[in-house]
Amino acid sequence: MTRRNGQFSLGAFLLFTGHHVAAWRHPAASDSDTLADFVSFARIAEDAKFDAVFLADGVATRFGEEASAASRKAHNGAYPFEPLTLLSALAGATSRIGLVATASTSYSDPYNLARQFASLDRLSNGRAGWNLVTSGDPKASQNFGHGEDIAHGDRYSRAEEFIDVVTNLWDSWDDRAFLRDRTSGRYFDPAGFRRLDHRGHHFQVQGPLNIPRPPQGHPVVVQAGSSEPGKELAARTAEAVFTAQQTLDDAIAFYADVKGRLAKYGRRPEDIKILPGIFPVVGRTEAEAQEKFEQLQNLITPEVGLDLLSQHAGGLDLSSYPLDGPLPDLPETNAGKSRRELVIALARRENLTIRQLYLRIAGARGHWQLVGTPAQIADQLEERFVNYGADGFNVMAPTLPGGLADFTRLVVPELRRRGLFRTEYEGTTLRDHLGLKRPAASPLPLAAE
Template sequence: MTSTRRTMKLGAFLPAPGHHVAAWRHPRSRPEGGLDFDYYRSLVQTAERGLFDMVFLSDGAGVRTHYKDADELSRQGRMVHFEPLTLLSALAVHTKHIGLTATASTTYNEPFHIARKFASLDHLSHGRAGWNVVTSATDAEARNFNLEQQPDHAARYHRAREFMEVVTGLWDSWEDDAFLYDKASGRFFDPAKLHVLGHRGEHFAVRGPLNVARPPQGHPVIVQAGSSADGQDFAAQWAEVVFTVQQTLDQAQTYRRGLRKQVEDHGRDPDGLKVMPGAFLVLGRTQAEAEDRFAELQDLVDPVLGMSLLTAQLGDVDLSGHDLDGPLPELPETGGSIGKQQVIYQQARSQGLTIRQVYQSVSAGRGHHRLVGTAESIADQLEDWFVNEGADGFNIMPDCLPDGLDQIVTLLVPELQRRGLMRTAYQGSTLRENLGLARPAHRATVVAR
């Protein structure tokens, strides 16, 4: 493999128990790991051994799960976990190469906080910070921030755009070589290399400068995962990595082609944005072993939880009183998504599935592309998407942790390396270098006065 060859970018998306909705109940999983630093250190060191570009931690400003009551909520497995920026700061000390990406919301933070924290993480990790920019999407979060309901979708993205102007402007408060620390002359920094932002906009009045020097990466890497039209346009303007949810190569190609075009329309180089669809992986040494592993997890889906997820997907259809091991009944018309309801219903009928099998099927991969197989068969599919321009890499979602990640690193990574699709050693030391992204030049522009 030559160093110039295009290789897959890989993220390790690591909620403590794994991605399968029932993973936390599996005998091998560590459901308490969300608040166990040694556990996370070992997970991230495994991902680094597997030469992943970055680890990714999702987050919300509260318990985001939709639930009817405490009984239903008590069956979910991801209620409590570390705040990701503090966790990544600690992990920075125990790793050397892997990128450290966390989610933070533009709706429930102030831009100065975010600019400062991610700049700080970038310095702590010597250039490995990434920020997954979200606008947040639940009223549950709004209720932790003095609101009854979240601001509407357009308003959230409107604020997010100005938020980005302020954050990136603050990161450019100082030129890269502004700090002299010159004891002899008494100059701590060169005053010509200070740029006070002086932002005054619709949502924010932020003077600056930031009280952190320019981040080692210039700007931490910007990640985004919104799929609405507004979300896509936001990604085209700002994102350098996009997490997506396409299910087929055809959909992935269409999405990536469209987004690259939008990136160009914003005057950016389309190669400056890496599209990484989620890949929910269930791996075995044989196909039968992978399928058994998946079946084991499916059998652990709690009926209360499974029925709640299915009911929501069917547009709040009441299925109480029906035998879980009997067929899905004829469905009434509802105000929900008729399209989605019909897809589920037709699939259930054509495959002769019981209600239990239907809820297992809808709850398994949380809407991400699911691959159940051997290292060879999964590598075949990832390669197909990668070489046919459906993806620049993948956000890898292990079914159950920690063993799902161990398997990926010992079985799948060597298979991808054998095919020349993955690096065999880290070449750079920053997240930008891992991803092949340019370091942004310093902009001395003042956004607004």
């Protein structure tokens, strides 16, 4: 395969005070708990012509009377806003950048979620994206009336049916179904209305959606699962994939794997964008970049580092093992598979102790960590892009706002000098930014007049 040309996408993953687990302790980090904070972050990304801002979500917290020492020293799920509510506010404070929110199929309702994202797409004039996730946190399960968390296979079975219901609800009406013809007195054309009448294993949904078809047809569907069921679901339904890949070889293999599954679903390689997460620490010199990184690393307490590692290792308690000993063999759990496998592979490949491993993932949390000058970081991003290991990158700033501002001020100009990133937006919707086609309405049965 020849090396590719063209430009790649950039997203800004906005997380609290930054992605480093100790970012909140950094003296220059924002508290990130007001709308004004997030407006400023989004405008930094929009001014740099990023494709989208992205908000993760969780529906449980690890705070409480039983909070561990680690929980008392980290944010552990205390989100300042529900993502869709926040992005609805950001829609009015921005004009071009895409707005992507996480929502779980495990604890959501398809009809309500379809309404929420259709509304966000209309509020933003076509800039909404839904990051579909399945949730395996037992604490979250207990918040939604489940005694135990949902088995991994069952979560994906539910997600498969969920996405079909949602996308068909978005297609309840043709784009021009609402005539609003004052002369004839016809408000809508019955021929542009489609029934759903879904009767499945997990859901029974009559429809139609009581909101017109979204400006993008469908808000962009994003997924983050890299397990076998996750990759298959992405190949059938996703338009962008957030993934964590440590090495160039792993990135190329994942890229080829997911794109190689598309043909059996009648899809083309350009119908889906692979967007790995990157954790960039940028300095004007190598020494400056390393100093910034070490300043953050020195703020990590062992309790927090070990707790973070436990979360990424499938929720297992590692406190009984020596910190300076090797990572033990870990049993399977019902938690997410792909991040657990990545962390274990990293430990084995680099022969890391438990302490070294938690320090290794404290910033990027399993994603790709880059510490260097603008040219060094641009070199590595270009290498991964031109060798078909990514279609773009989701930037996980170490701190906010400083880490994001460093990337936009220092790395983005270098990418533009190489012709790898846009200088201006060429379209108005998130689909335009990503180069994705607008879907036609699905062929559901037409309703009788």
